Every structure is written in C-alpha cells, then in structure tokens.
Amino acid sequence: MSQGFHLVVCGSIVPDPLQTLEPIQGAEGPALKNEMMLPAVLDPWAGHALYEAAHLAAATPDSKVWLVSLGPRAKLQQLMMTIAPKAAFELVALDGPAGGFTEAWETAEALAECIKTIPGLDRSRLLLFGGCASASRDAGVTMQMVGERLEISDQFLAVDELTPQENGTIRILERIEAGRYQVSECAGPPLVAAWATGRLPEPPNNAQLGMQNMRSIMPALQKAQPARVGAEGVEFLEVEVPKQRRNTRVVEDASVDEMAREIVEWIRK
Amino acid sequence: MERILYLTHTEADGGLSKVALETLTSAVELSRQLSGSTLRLALWGGAIQTAADAVAGCGAEETLGVTGEEFADSRYASDAAAAEALVRAADATFVIAPASARLARTLPGVALRVGGRIDSHVVGMGAAGEGVQIQRWYYRQRMLATMTRSQRPWFVLVDPGLFETWNGEAGSATPRLVEVDLPTPYDRTRVVGIEAAKSQAQTIRPDADLLFVAGAGWTKKQADGQTHVKDAEELILGFLDSAQASLGGSKSMVEQSAEGEDVLSFMSHLNQVGQTGSTPRHAKGLATCCHGEEPHVVGWRFIHERRAINTDPNCGWAQSKADVLYVADAFALTAKVNELLRG
Numbered sequence: 275m276s277q278g279f280h281l282v283v284c285g286s287i288v289p290d291p292l293q294t295l296e297p298i299q300g301a302e303g304p305a306l307k308n309e310m311m312l313p314a315v316l317d318p319w320a321g322h323a324l325y326e327a328a329h330l331a332a333a334t335p336d337s338k339v340w341l342v343s344l345g346p347r348a349k350l351q352q353l354m355m356t357i358a359p360k361a362a363f364e365l366v367a368l369d370g371p372a373g374g375f376t377e378a379w380e381t382a383e384a385l386a387e388c389i390k391t392i393p394g395l396d397r398s399r400l401l402l403f404g405g406c407a408s409a410s411r412d413a414g415v416t417m418q419m420v421g422e423r424l425e426i427s428d429q430f431l432a433v434d435e436l437t438p439q440e441n442g443t444i445r446i447l448e449r450i451e452a453g454r455y456q457v458s459e460c461a462g463p464p465l466v467a468a469w470a471t472g473r474l475p476e477p478p479n480n481a482q483l484g485m486q487n488m489r490s491i492m493p494a495l496q497k498a499q500p501a502r503v504g505a506e507g508v509e510f511l512e513v514e515v516p517k518q519r520r521n522t523r524v525v526e527d528a529s530v531d532e533m534a535r536e537i538v539e540w541i542r543k
Numbered sequence: 544m545e546r547i548l549y550l551t552h553t554e555a556d557g558g559l560s561k562v563a564l565e566t567l568t569s570a571v572e573l574s575r576q577l578s579g580s581t582l583r584l585a586l587w588g589g590a591i592q593t594a595a596d597a598v599a600g601c602g603a604e605e606t607l608g609v610t611g612e613e614f615a616d617s618r619y620a621s622d623a624a625a626a627e628a629l630v631r632a633a634d635a636t637f638v639i640a641p642a643s644a645r646l647a648r649t650l651p652g653v654a655l656r657v658g659g660r661i662d663s664h665v666v667g668m669g670a671a672g673e674g675v676q677i678q679r680w681y682y683r684q685r686m687l688a689t690m691t692r693s694q695r696p697w698f699v700l701v702d703p704g705l706f707e708t709w710n711g712e713a714g715s716a717t718p719r720l721v722e723v724d725l726p727t728p729y730d731r732t733r734v735v736g737i738e739a740a741k742s743q744a745q746t747i748r749p750d751a752d753l754l755f756v757a758g759a760g761w762t763k764k765q766a767d768g769q770t771h772v773k774d775a776e777e778l779i780l781g782f783l784d785s786a787q788a789s790l791g792g793s794k795s796m797v798e799q800s801a802e803g804e805d806v807l808s809f810m811s812h813l814n815q816v817g818q819t820g821s822t823p824r825h826a827k828g829l830a831t832c833c834h835g836e837e838p839h840v841v842g843w844r845f846i847h848e849r850r851a852i853n854t855d856p857n858c859g860w861a862q863s864k865a866d867v868l869y870v871a872d873a874f875a876l877t878a879k880v881n882e883l884l885r886g
Contacts, residue, residue, distance in 0.1 A: 289682075291683075291818045295682055295685055295686065297686050304688070318818065318819040319819060374681045374682050374686075375681065375688075377660070378651070378661070379654075379655070379660055379661075382655070409682065409683050409818060409819070410681070410682055411681065412664060412680065412681060412682065412683050412684075413661075413662070413663050413664070414647055414651075414663055414664075415650075415651035415654075415661050415663055416651075418619075418648065418649075418651035418652040418655075419651050419652060419654075419655045421652065422651075422652040422655045422656065423655070427619065427620040427623070427726055427729075427731070428619060428620065428731050428732045429619040429648060429652065430619070430648070431644065431647060431648035432644065434812065434813075445735075447738070448644070448648075449644065449813060450617075450644040450645075450737070451560075451643065451644055451749065452747055452748075452749055453739070453745075453746065453747030453811075453813045453814070454737055454738065454739055455737065455738045455739075456617060456644070456734060456736075456737055457734070457735050457736045457737065457738055458618070458732050458733065458734050458735060459732070459733050459735055460731060460732045460733075461731040461732070462731075470812065471812040471815070471819060475798065507660065507692050507693040507694045508690055508691075508692045509690060509691050509692065509693075510688055510689070510690045511676065511689040511690060511691065512688065512689040513681070513686055513687070513688045513689075514686065514687055515685065515686055515687075516687055516844075519863045519864075520849070520863055520864060520865065520866055521863075521866075522861055522862050522863055522864070522865050522866065522867070522868050523866065523867045523868070524856055524861075524867075524868045524870060525867060525868065525869050525870065526856050526869075526870035526871075528869075530871060530872075530875050530876050530879050531879060533869045533871055533876055533879075534876055534879035534880045534882075534883055535883065537829070537850065537869070537876075537880050538880055538883045538884055540827070540848075540850065541753060541786055541827070541829075541884070
C-alpha cells in the first residue's frame with residue numbers, strides 16, 4: 275500500500291457498567307440521577323474500535339488515528355487520563371451531552387460536521403470506526419448516519435475483523451444471525467466499520483504513550499467546540515427500571531442426584 | 544393519518560425470515576389499531592415473488608418490490624438504494640422493519656436520506672389517539688422508555704421474539720416494481736461468503752428453549768488444584784447436545800482467549816451474554832459458574848425462568864436474580880444431568 279489509512283474513531287463516555295442507574299426527569303427530558311457524578315468509562319464497543327484502529331495504524335505506515343468524542347468536557351478529561359496510556363491517537367473533542375436520551379440523528383450531525391473540519395484528514399483514505407452500539411442510547415444507528423453524512427456508501431455493522439489485503443482490498447467479518455459471520459471484501463477506503471468486540475484485548479498501560487498523548491489532549495479539550503445535542507421532536511412518556519428481583523430458592527442440602535433429577539424435569543417441562 | 548410501510552428484504556430462498564414474519568404481525572396489528580391508516584408492504588432481494596405470495600393475505604393495500612441479482616447480497620450500497628426507493632415510492636410516514644442484521648445496518652442511513660428518524664430495539668408498539676407510541680430499551684436493557692415522536696417518516700426496527708409469527712393465508716400477489724437509482728459503482732463491496740464462528744460445533748441456537756451460560760469458573764483450578772478444561776468442554780458440549788440448548792458465556796469467560804489463559808475451544812465473543820454481549824431471548828436459562836455483576840445480569844433480561852449452579856450459596860448472580868440456585872460442583876452436577884438427559 276502506497277498510502278496509509280486515516281482512521282477516525284467516534285467514541286465517548288458511558289456510566290461505568292457496574293453502577294446502578296436510576297432515571298429522573300430533568301429540565302429537558304429524562305436523565306440519570308447524579309449523572310455528572312457517576313464514574314464514567316470509554317463506551318465499551320467504541321473502545322474496541324479504538325484499540326483496533328491503533329493496532330491497524332501501527333501496522334500500516336503513514337497512518338494516523340483521531341478519536342472524536344462528544345461529551346461534557348470535564349468528564350472527557352477524566353476519561354482521557356485512563357485511555358491515553360492505551361493507544362496512540364489525537365483527540366478531537368466536542369463539548370456536549372453524552373447521555374443515552376439524546377437523539378442519534380443530532381449526535382451524528384455533530385460528529386460528521388466535526389470530522390469534516392479535521393485538519394489534514396484525507397477522506398479518500400478514511401476508515402471511520404466506532405462501536406456498533408453505545409452502552410447508553412444503545413441504538414446502533416449513529417455510525418451509519420455519520421457515514422451517510424460523509425457520503426460513504428460502504429458500511430459494515432458489528433465488525434469483529436478487518437484485514438487489509440495485499441491487493442489493496444479490505445476483508446471484513448460482520449456478525450449476522452445465529453452466531454455466524456458475513457465475509458465481505460471492500461475495494462478500499464473510505465468505509466464505515468461499526469465494531470463489535472473485535473479480536474484484541476484491552477492494551478496494557480504505557481506511561482510514555484500516555485504522556486505523549488496528553489500533550490495534544492489538553493489543548494484539544496480546551497478547544498472543544500460546544501455541540502447542541504438534544505432530542506428534538508421526541509416525547510418521553512415514561513422511563514422506568516423494570517423490577518427484576520426474584521425470590522431465589524437455594525438448594526444446598528440435596529444430593530447431586532436429586533438436584534440433577536430436578537433440573538432435568540425442569541428442562542423437559 | 545399514518546401511511547404504514549412494512550419493509551424487509553427476502554432471504555436467499557426468496558422467502559421471509561422468522562423475525563420478518565413476527566414483525567409483519569406487529570405491522571398488521573398497528574394498522575388495525577390506527578383508524579384511517581393504510582398498510583403497504585415493500586420487499587427487496589434477489590427474488591421476491593415467493594415472499595409476496597406468502598403474505599398476500601395480510602390485508603395490505605399494495606405490495607411494492609425491488610428485485611434483481613444486484614439486490615441479492617446483503618450490501619449497504621445496494622440495500623440502502625433499494626430501501627430508499629421503496630420508502631419514497633410508498634410515501635410512507637411510518638416504516639416498520641424487522642431488526643435483522645441487514646436492516647439494522649441499512650435503515651439508519653436510509654432514514655437520514657429521506658429526512659426521517661429511526662428507533663431501534665423496539666419491543667412494543669401501539670396506537671395512541673391518531674399517533675403511535677413505542678417502547679424501547681436504553682442503557683443496554685436497563686431502562687424501558689415509552690415514547691413518541693413528531694418527525695416523519697419514522698422508522699422502527701422491531702426486535703425478534705416479541706410477536707407471533709404471521710401465519711395468515713397465502714395468495715397470489717402482483718408487486719408493483721420500483722426503479723432504483725443505484726450508485727456508481729454500487730459493488731465496491733462484494734460478499735464472499737458466510738462463516739461460522741471459530742467453533743466447530745453449533746453452539747448458538749437462537750430458537751432453543753434453553754440458554755446454558757458458562758462462567759469463568761469452568762476453567763479455574765478445581766478442588767484438586769488442577770484445571771480441567773477438556774473435561775469442561777466435554778460436559779458442556781454434551782449438555783448442549785442432549786438438551787439442544789444454546790450456549791452463552793460471561794465476559795470474563797470469553798475474554799480469556801484474548802488474555803492467553805486456558806479456554807473452551809468453542810467459546811467465542813459471539814457467545815458473550817451481557818453488557819457488551821447479546822441479550823438473547825429464551826424461555827429458560829441455566830447459569831453455571833457465573834458471578835453477579837450488573838453487566839452480566841442485563842444480558843438475562845429476556846430469560847423468563849432462571850436457574851443457577853454455583854458452589855457459593857451467597858453468589859450475587861443467583862441471589863434475587865435466579866429462581867433456583869443449586870449449591871453444587873458444576874462438573875459433578877452437569878455430568879449427572881447429562882447422564883439423565885441421555886437416558
């Protein structure tokens with residue numbers, strides 16, 4: 275390959291999955307109780323996209339990774355402390371809400387307009403990465419709309435593997451029904467890949483890389499443009515956490531044979 | 544007045560998938576609830592006549608179609624062009640589609656092209672006056688919202704397993720064929736095949752009554768101080784075969800392979816249940832060696848009857864989340880269960 279890839283990864287914050295979440299009615303619609311106080315992490319599937327992008331860039335000369343993040347500036351800063359040591363990237367920050375009840379259409383518009391203004395980005399070499407769904411809105415629609423706005427007509431959803439071939443094509447595995455993969459070959463960039471878990475583990479922390487990243491991250495946070503993202507036209511009539519507490523019967527004095535018989539009866543019922 | 548469009552692709556055999564037929568039921572029900580609404584069907588694929596005939600008795604005013612070899616494969620460029628042409632031809636205000644992998648990839652971009660909005664993971668839908676309300680999950684099945692919206696066309700992707708499979712009268716349909724303005728080139732992407740996950744055995748069975756979830760405990764040191772991964776594999780595969788169950792895995796279990804630990808050879812990320820995995824729908828679920836973290840629990844949202852096997856009676860996963868907890872060694876108990884199932 276004569277030219278490397280320009281990899282843009284869209285990813286932001288979500289509440290730490292270990293936290294208990296409670297909806298409240300805010301001034302502009304539903305929100306999470308103590309949303310700004312909840313510990314946040316990089317959205318898991320977007321995180322996989324970032325690690326895959328960094329891996330691909332490291333293996334492909336003349337490549338570069340940008341992370342485009344839309345979220346409250348202060349929360350983004352906290353997040354960057356944890357991900358800066360894991361992957362080489364340049365941050366492009368947008369200061370706005372990152373909650374689940376915002377509209378994917380508006381988020382996509384903000385992200386696409388931001389990507390269009392990235393200095394030095396060659397969209398003919400663009401691999402647009404993101405998660406196949408967020409752990410907040412969990413819609414699985416944002417990346418496709420960002421791709422449309424950037425006029426990218428080769429899109430892939432729930433990607434677990436993306437491999438450049440020697441002839442310049444790119445081989446992609448997408449999850450489809452019943453635990454199978456659709457295997458496609460794309461002629462090359464530009465394309466959209468909304469990642470599932472991919473193949474890579476979370477990279478270990480690299481302090482030197484973290485310091486290097488932070489040099490560009492702090493100015494990027496200071497320059498973060500405000501993004502007005504809401505849920506225009508949507509009326510939430512109710513948001514609830516379904517009750518799921520069960521009265522668990524604990525069987526601990528029975529023999530293995532007795533337990534097995536009970537389980538088999540239950541399976542066959 | 545809503546102009547409802549039921550939109551889907553056909554399968555390789557020219558028919559419709561189970562989730563497509565379930566979603567048709569939801570579209571027919573909604574059109575009956577909404578006075579003054581109309582219902583049209585729109586199909587695209589390599590061939591559509593078999594599907595159009597199969598659902599001819601659903602009461603739709605008209606069937607629209609896009610067909611041809613270039614629309615046979617699941618590819619964004621041609622799928623989006625076909626779906627856009629169908630939505631425009633139907634002048635639809637409300638588009639109902641099944642949440643197949645192909646439509647989930649395609650419809651968000653189509654909604655944007657026609658100036659509409661889209662909601663996915665829809666699990667409930669009904670008339671509210673002259674409008675429509677839907678229910679969908681947020682925060683990975685942790686919050687359920689009832690909502691409506693003013694923008695049109697409004698696209699909804701309906702999750703599988705929620706509605707009865709449509710089984711009305713077949714008939715003879717004459718679809719109105721719609722011209723498609725394909726982009727040039729439309730075939731930069733070429734579908735080269737379908738692959739199973741790394742597993743040699745079929746472990747994911749979406750239609751199974753029972754989900755068997757294996758936690759990381761299966762690959763840890765047992766009472767004798769040794770790991771017994773091969774034994775675990777035999778027991779789990781034996782159970783899946785005897786009970787015709789589907790296999791799920793906890794996050795810690797499926798990530799072991801990436802971290803270089805002993806792993807179950809047939810366990811992949813596709814089996815993962817929970818926050819960053821799937822949220823499968825099965826009548827029953829049996830958890831073995833799983834722990835109780837919230838991210839795992841959300842993956843069990845749609846499992847109705849839940850039982851668990853764990854050596855810890857205070858296991859956070861089971862207490863208040865499972866109906867029955869068997870405090871036992873999963874190796875011994877699964878072996879006995881397999882013996883009884885085979886007998």
